[in-house]
Amino acid sequence: MIGISDTTMTALHAALTGLSQRQRVSNDNIANVNTPGFLAGRTDFESSLRSQLSDGRGVAVGGGSVHRSLAATRTDGNNVDLDSETVIATETGLRYQLALQALNGKYDLLSAAMRTQ
Numbered sequence: 001m002i003g004i005s006d007t008t009m010t011a012l013h014a015a016l017t018g019l020s021q022r023q024r025v026s027n028d029n030i031a032n033v034n035t036p037g038f039l040a041g042r043t044d045f046e047s048s049l050r051s052q053l054s055d056g057r058g059v060a061v062g063g064g065s066v067h068r069s070l071a072a073t074r075t076d077g078n079n080v081d082l083d084s085e086t087v088i089a090t091e092t093g094l095r096y097q098l099a100l101q102a103l104n105g106k107y108d109l110l111s112a113a114m115r116t117q
Helices: 007-031 045-056 080-114
Strands: 041-044 065-068
Touching: 007 041, 007 045, 007 080, 041 045
Parallel strands: none
Antiparallel strands: 041 065
């Protein structure tokens, strides 16, 4: 099977993978908002993706790094902030939709180009 891709498509796929991971981590945080001792997770894929793109290296598709937040905790040892997690989840969903629309646009261009052949 022959694959058609370019740097933009690979970067968008990497972004979708990272955003999907962020959504899973945020959902886990929200699910554990009342779990004593639970520390919120944080995901960073943007810095790695940015570095790969600026260095001209090939973009690796994969999730980013996940680490536990060192933010202050409540008396029960939990540091999940439901308001913050809701904003993160909403923003992540919007970014995912935007990246998906961009990737669909690339596929539409390829499809149109093949129809004109």
